Amino acid sequence: MGASTTSSADPGLLAWLGDHDVEYDIHEHTPAMTARATAKAEGIDPHTFAKVVAVTTSDGRSAFLVIETTDRLDLHKAARTMGATDVRLLTEGEMSVLAPACEVGAIPAVGSLYGLSMVADHALRDDEAISFNAGSHSCSVRVERADWERATDVVYADLAADRDDQPAWAPS
DSSP, rough: OOTTTTTOEEEEEEEEHHHTTOOOOEEEOOOOHHHHHHHHTSSSOGBBOOOOOOOOTTSSOEEEEETTTTTTBBBHHHHHHHHHHHHEEEOOOHHHHTTTTTTTOOOSSSSSGGGEEEEEEEGGGSSEEEEHHHHEEEEEEEEEEEEEEEEETTTEOOOBBBTTTTTTSSSS
């Protein structure tokens, strides 16, 4: 566990992981602007890379929704899960205010670090380890899913867009 002094990972994230006894490995890689490209740059199965989608409800509640990088978020499912009539994606400006130490689009899958609740798609429970952005487009962290789950108090729900009339997390 630990970080190099030259790491481009968000120091706040690394401190949070350490404070919550979550062991992590830092993966520096060539800059990648999408979660799928980051998984490829990291050389891992894209199903084990957690993509954060920051949303807000019509009544002003924001949250992180976490899905596998290969999935798409279903906004109707997200609204239902959050008990809201409507959910929209946060703008780049809103994300910059929310996580000023992070590059836009590289926010880590740790909602409590930013004072937000976090809901993850059921598919993430199948992975022993997951990776997610570490605040920059050239750095990610890999953690044991069970440790991440314990530390973040993540809640699971059906969030991914359905494929072939079945939930995305259903076994094929």
